[in-house]
Amino acid sequence: MRIGLPRALLYHYYYPLWKSLFEQLGVEIVISDITSKQLVQEGVKVTVPEICLPIKIFNGHIINLLSKEVDYIFIPRFIGVESGKWFCPKFIGLPELADYTIDGVKSKILTVDIQGKKESTCEWTNYRPLCEALQVTPKELKKALKTAERVWQHFRDCCKQGFTIEEAEKMCSEDMRGSERTAHHTHDITLGVLGYVYNVYDPFVSMDIIKKLHGMNVRVITFEMLDEKRIHEKFKRKSKNLYWTFTDKIYGAAVELMENHQIDGLIHITAFGCGPDSIVGKMMELDSEKFKKPFMTIRVDEHTGESHLLTRIEAFVDMIKRQKISERRRELA
Amino acid sequence: MDIYIGIDVGSVSTNVVAMDQNDHIIFKEYTRTNGQPLESVKKGLKLLEEDLKRIFYTVKGVGTTGSGRQLAGILVGADIVKNEITAHATATVNFHPTVNTILEIGGQDSKIIIIQDKMVVDFAMNTVCAAGTGSFLDHQSERLGVPIQDFGGLALTAKKDVRIAGRCTVFAESDMIAKQQYGFSKAEIIKGLCDALVRNYINNLGRGKALKAPYVFQGGVAANKGIKAAFERELGCEIIIPKYYNVMGAIGAAILAKEYIEVSGEETKFRGFGAAELAFKPRSFECEDCANCCEVIKVELNGKTVAIWGDKCGKWANSVTG
Numbered sequence: 092m093r094i095g096l097p098r099a100l101l102y103h104y105y106y107p108l109w110k111s112l113f114e115q116l117g118v119e120i121v122i123s124d125i126t127s128k129q130l131v132q133e134g135v136k137v138t139v140p141e142i143c144l145p146i147k148i149f150n151g152h153i154i155n156l157l158s159k160e161v162d163y164i165f166i167p168r169f170i171g172v173e174s175g176k177w178f179c180p181k182f183i184g185l186p187e188l189a190d191y192t193i194d195g196v197k198s199k200i201l202t203v204d205i206q207g208k209k210e211s212t213c214e215w216t217n218y219r220p221l222c223e224a225l226q227v228t229p230k231e232l233k234k235a236l237k238t239a240e241r242v243w244q245h246f247r248d249c250c251k252q253g254f255t256i257e258e259a260e261k262m263c264s265e266d267m268r269g270s271e272r273t274a275h276h277t278h279d280i281t282l283g284v285l286g287y288v289y290n291v292y293d294p295f296v297s298m299d300i301i302k303k304l305h306g307m308n309v310r311v312i313t314f315e316m317l318d319e320k321r322i323h324e325k326f327k328r329k330s331k332n333l334y335w336t337f338t339d340k341i342y343g344a345a346v347e348l349m350e351n352h353q354i355d356g357l358i359h360i361t362a363f364g365c366g367p368d369s370i371v372g373k374m375m376e377l378d379s380e381k382f383k384k385p386f387m388t389i390r391v392d393e394h395t396g397e398s399h400l401l402t403r404i405e406a407f408v409d410m411i412k413r414q415k416i417s418e419r420r421r422e423l424a
Numbered sequence: 425m426d427i428y429i430g431i432d433v434g435s436v437s438t439n440v441v442a443m444d445q446n447d448h449i450i451f452k453e454y455t456r457t458n459g460q461p462l463e464s465v466k467k468g469l470k471l472l473e474e475d476l477k478r479i480f481y482t483v484k485g486v487g488t489t490g491s492g493r494q495l496a497g498i499l500v501g502a503d504i505v506k507n508e509i510t511a512h513a514t515a516t517v518n519f520h521p522t523v524n525t526i527l528e529i530g531g532q533d534s535k536i537i538i539i540q541d542k543m544v545v546d547f548a549m550n551t552v553c554a555a556g557t558g559s560f561l562d563h564q565s566e567r568l569g570v571p572i573q574d575f576g577g578l579a580l581t582a583k584k585d586v587r588i589a590g591r592c593t594v595f596a597e598s599d600m601i602a603k604q605q606y607g608f609s610k611a612e613i614i615k616g617l618c619d620a621l622v623r624n625y626i627n628n629l630g631r632g633k634a635l636k637a638p639y640v641f642q643g644g645v646a647a648n649k650g651i652k653a654a655f656e657r658e659l660g661c662e663i664i665i666p667k668y669y670n671v672m673g674a675i676g677a678a679i680l681a682k683e684y685i686e687v688s689g690e691e692t693k694f695r696g697f698g699a700a701e702l703a704f705k706p707r708s709f710e711c712e713d714c715a716n717c718c719e720v721i722k723v724e725l726n727g728k729t730v731a732i733w734g735d736k737c738g739k740w741a742n743s744v745t746g
Contacts, residue, residue, distance in 0.1 A: 409509070410509070
């Protein structure tokens with residue numbers, strides 16, 4: 092049996108988990124291609140125009156998988172992974188959204204409801220519908236989930252050591268184990284890059300911003316590299332709960348990074364049409380004034396030109412580097 | 425005399441300046457790009473070479489900026505290739521050290537730069553939309569039959585105020601037509617247009633930023649007295665227009681080149697004025713090797729590929745060595 096995983100949305104956060112889970116259950120995984128201009132255009136063509144860019148891209152990935160002869164396409168319904176917080180409505184209605192948007196996908200949708208208290212999503216009741224679809228016993232599913240959870244925790248630990256998601260994924264796969272890697276190369280400045288995993292780690296959306304920043308000798312910290320407990324602490328101090336799991340994480344991370352003297356500035360990457368970001372973006376902007384941290388928002392849509400983005404990043408990095416040099420000169424004087 | 429050259433290749437104008445070691449501008453040339461960045465750089469360089477015949481000089485460094493900075497940098501052999509924000513801010517701080525806010529409106533983009541103690545602390549640039557930039561004014565001057573040089577002066581003669589919707593170029597235009605039909609004069613319409621452009625600029629770029637005097641207004645549009653007056657009305661204080669307002673980016677590039685050469689102690693990579701004669705051939709093609717269909721730009725010098733960029737995967741960019 093072949094199951095397709097769209098390389099979009101929370102794939103970027105849960106791939107090591109799903110890979111381990113499905114492989115243990117004897118299923119072949121087919122991942123859609125890396126987001127490309129053509130793939131985005133396919134998605135944009137079929138999706139309602141008002142919706143946000145990440146959903147358009149998600150639909151592009153489903154269309155891509157339909158051409159790969161898969162038996163199922165895994166489209167989990169993310170409802171909540173901690174109490175009192177939920178996912179954006181588009182995640183809650185994701186299977187239906189796909190069904191009503193793309194012809195011929197209905198019979199292939201394999202969905203589960205993710206609703207629990209563990210960020211790993213590994214409560215076995217979440218994945219129970221897989222037993223019937225994949226012809227496995229609850230016992231087999233439970234065992235596979237236990238191993239998958241361990242793999243995912245290892246992946247998260249790698250992230251928290253300062254590795255990017257791409258690096259952490261590689262470290263989790265068998266062939267990379269034991270190789271010597273270090274997350275801390277030399278750098279002139281350190282920037283926090285905040286944004287959802289499906290924006291920051293999709294090379295089309297972010298135009299490989301992390302690689303570009305590394306090329307400018309900048310160390311990059313993203314929210315998933317930070318300790319969850321500390322992010323949570325930061326958030327608890329705020330009077331306002333945003334109710335959205337990942338939005339809260341990003342805001343907590345922003346506060347944590349703004350309070351950190353080693354962080355020289357923050358870049359918020361947001362996709363055009365994101366509702367939660369319109370609120371959290373403004374909150375971060377206001378906080379950045381309070382903490383006197385340079386802050387820049389990069390808003391991307393399907394038409395964004397790369398040169399414009401590069402000019403902004405260059406100018407932002409330049410601004411901070413030049414400030415640092417002049418500060419050092421003043422200290423010496 | 426040691427000189428430093430700065431080149432700013434924008435969408436609408438290409439500017440070349442030469443500066444001596446004391447930051448005095450000894451040459452400046454503002455030309456229209458007309459969609460041919462390489463040709464206009466070559467033209468600017470030729471004029472500079474002619475002009476420099478009157479003195480003994482050595483070119484110590486060259487810097488490029490603007491949207492065509494990469495291409496121009498390869499053509500002339502630039503020592504530094506810098507973004508427009510850094511270049512503009514560097515030049516302004518050099519002439520007006522106390523500046524707090526730089527208002528810059530160019531041909532197809534506009535920026536606001538916030539300065540504290542001579543350092544850039546915040547900035548914003550307009551995004552894809554060109555409403556409220558020089559190109560928009562150019563277009564309207566053509567439509568109204570008023571040469572762009574007379575545009576601002578005419579606005580100052582307006583007797584009445586008329587409010588024009590400035591959020592979007594398309595709507596501004598239909599609004600202008602309607603107001604003309606109501607019987608407002610050309611001068612009043614142009615004044616309304618200047619107010620709308622400034623309102624739009626402050627709302628979009630200045631949103632959430634603490635704008636503080638002294639203000640310096642530069643870029644090609646700073647030649648427009650009507651816009652200057654509109655900014656003064658909106659901000660409630662005097663606006664400084666620097667002497668070299670329309671070539672500030674190029675001056676910044678020259679200063680940055682000088683800084684770089686002084687700190688690094690390197691020899692300049694300037695190809696010499698012969699660069700204007702070199703057979704540079706830029707061409708672009710759509711790479712068909714994957715679904716990204718990147719638009720790749722390739723520059724050839726005497727039949728040899730000297731630079732390629734624009735590809736996401738780096739396959740083309742990495743194929744050029746040295």
